[in-house]
Amino acid sequence: MDFLIGIFQWVNDLSFSEGMRSSFWMFPAFETLHVIAIVIVLGSITRLDMRLMGLVWRDRPVTEVADEMLPWTWTSFVIAAIFGAMLWMSKPLTYFGIAFFDMKMILMLLAGLNMLYFQFVTFRDVALWDRQRIPPQAVRVQGAVSLGFWLMVVVCGRLIGFV
DSSP states (O other), X not given: OHHHHHHHXXXXXXXXXXXXXXXXXXXXXXHHHHHHHHHHHHHHHHHHXXXXXXXXXXXXXXXXXXXXXXXXXXXXXXXXXXXXXXXXHHSHHHHHTOHHHHHHHHHHHHHHHHHHHHHHTGXXXXXXXXXXXXXXXXXXXXXXXXXXXXXXXXXXXXHHTTO
């Protein structure tokens, strides 16, 4: 634990971190970009997850929706992660003690594991259910779980600011 706190202290002492804390505009500007990117992540993943659940675009193949949405999801996720890391750098020791921050990180990890399972297990058989108006139950459940994880990431992220 001391090693981790030492790393956080080192990050806290960086000139960039000090600049974030002392600047009038840096934190709000980076937070705005982070939130915009998160909105695009959530919007694009919601469209795909809702198709996986068989709730929208039932006449479109899942692969078509995925090909259309995932570039938006991944690009905006990278942008959100970069700006989120910069926001964290402004007060790493403070964020270390916030339960909502920890929960947000855990939920993002779980969402990523769900996505990996979907990609490497469930999606292998996509040819069997790609054009089905309502995909198999396992696919629908993974879409719902994914959407639930991402919604909770947003909720926890929003609550961080109130602690």
